Amino acid sequence: MAVGLHEFPLIPEIKGVRIGVAEAGIKKPNKKDVVIFELCEGASVAGAFTQNAFCAAPVRLCQKHLATTNARYLLINTGNANAGTGKSGVENALKTCVALSSQVEMDFEAVLPFSTGVIGEPLPVEKIVAAIPTALANLSGDNWRSAGLGIMTTDTLPKGSVRTFNFDGRTYSIAGISKGAGMIRPNMATMLGYVCSDIAMSVDVLQSVLKDVVNKSFNRITVDSDTSTNDSCIAVATGLAGNEIVTSVDDPLAQAFLVAFTEVMQELAHAIVRDGEGATKFVTVEVVGALKIEDSTKVAFEIAHSPLVKTALFASDPNWGRILAVVGRAGVEDLDVDRVQLHINGFEIARDGCRSPDYLEEHGKQAMEPEEIHIRLDLGMGQQSDIVWTTDFSHEYVTINAEYRT
């Protein structure tokens, strides 16, 4: 039921990145569920991770390895999240890192582990270890689509994005994949996103750019308000494009990179929403006219999380009173409800806190009919604004999550 999600793009080789995939039999028979990224020596790697206190064992280990060593391998499995697994979870994640590192003759800290899938069950270490040689054997620069398939859980389609940009006579490439459809309300990053570029950029600058862009992409999407235990987003700069290394965010090349990188990150984030569990709509919630940006963010998320708004979206029902009710309970200080305005897909629905004088039910129906819905709410208080992307709430969402483990 993915909404407006296009074919996986043709992603060319990113110099310095090779990808291998394998079927370890964790997820289901004949499904790719182990993915390995191999990064060239000297690549800069930055990461953003879930803020969930119950963060998974691989997330803890990944952060530790990232802080101590230059990462050379990313080891990803699906079908098991290795979360809520206590100390033995960390030991198990470590075992998989050691298994990979010993085959490629590296320190185990050079391997970053990632897991996604069911929470609370022991990681099937042996299956993963057994699949590593196959994944290493098919390492290639052309495996982006296979990797997109290999990291899926309830996703219906693989998600990828690619951009090139020119700067000072040189061409740079950025490519990425992401996964996720449920338990999506990222707080720092989403459930597995990997973006690689051939640009040469210091880790500090890359980390700063990643943090900035995550807040405009993965941290502004929500499917069901549940922040995952395993969210991880990794940015890689292999440095093989030939440029002199970028060491400052004020470098004009850093700014050019930021623009293209933001496009890739937003496309990957949107892809997760478009493939949101049971989604039949892709919804942009824009809140403008706030005194504080925190207010606009809060109201946008409250609208995006309201089960009543989401079921009305599913029904294409212009039940706009539910949106105003959410605004009223969102806790905006000094809100003057008589100044609130609401537009949906360009139609003025509410003005001065109540139904617009010119509103007709037909307008509402017309506004709500398309697959792509833009809700624009003006608080009428100030100049701050924010945008959040989300989905509707359908029968299919209930079915998927009621039957997830069967």
Next chain:
Amino acid sequence: MAVGLHEFPLIPEIKGVRIGVAEAGIKKPNKKDVVIFELCEGASVAGAFTQNAFCAAPVRLCQKHLATTNARYLLINTGNANAGTGKSGVENALKTCVALSSQVEMDFEAVLPFSTGVIGEPLPVEKIVAAIPTALANLSGDNWRSAGLGIMTTDTLPKGSVRTFNFDGRTYSIAGISKGAGMIRPNMATMLGYVCSDIAMSVDVLQSVLKDVVNKSFNRITVDSDTSTNDSCIAVATGLAGNEIVTSVDDPLAQAFLVAFTEVMQELAHAIVRDGEGATKFVTVEVVGALKIEDSTKVAFEIAHSPLVKTALFASDPNWGRILAVVGRAGVEDLDVDRVQLHINGFEIARDGCRSPDYLEEHGKQAMEPEEIHIRLDLGMGQQSDIVWTTDFSHEYVTINAEYRT
């Protein structure tokens, strides 16, 4: 699909209270949708109302009237919430008060208005005014069940509760009705609750007791996290039981009243959850071992609101990892995940932040099977605790809310 909701109880006459009902044709043909409570002279009346900034016109007017005059009539309509209707909404509510007051020869401020139903459409004043004479003509002490039916919207059953208690050789009665099934996450009170007693009690004491008990009943339930625009809860003490008027909360009679009143209020609040839209489970979420009571309240509500937890409850799936994931994202300061424990219906599911060593999937299945589910989460940090009551999330919820206006 109401869960364990019993027949409407036999409610005897509460001295000083008469109720009239009528069919105004707002809701659907042949459905009671206007209810009038007549209170005796000298009755004490206290109220608690929604904190939603988009509170409905009748809520604003009701609070104003309550502050200025001794209330003698409650005028309730269903089928239209008169919310998001701006200034004309208040004028329309006022017109209905004036229509009633002129027929009973009172000040219009002696009438408290209440509305529930669709948000954002003009109140059908003429229909309500036309129905008032019928409702007045059938005023009677025996109309509690009819009133329970008359205030329903998406409710499948009328909700009532009654208690008597003895104190110092005298018998006192407390009876009440409530309504609500969706847009239920009260903040001060729920969508329409009316509780009457024959006790003599000052308005101040009654208001204090009401505020206290609302926080242990209506303010601790949630169906779908959406706070209504029209929540109102009214407590009446007619003073005809014969006792000397209670003027202090420390009066032993006030304490005896508090116990019985709490039982009535909790039964009415639970009834709303049991009849929650699409509910197949009645779920008690108890969070203990918190450092601050705010933490226990927050975690309990986050669990109760999680779509992933709610769909797992619908499926009777012991997917307890989703509960731990919610705890982790709830923002409890200094949470040590390795001390968290989880019991469901008495079965130990998680200990020390991960699956209990003795846990078997059968235990989880057995724990989740009943209609009544008790989730007990121990944060292992301190002595504070709180309880919230909620429902699961089913296909029926989506159907009801996608088709609400059709």
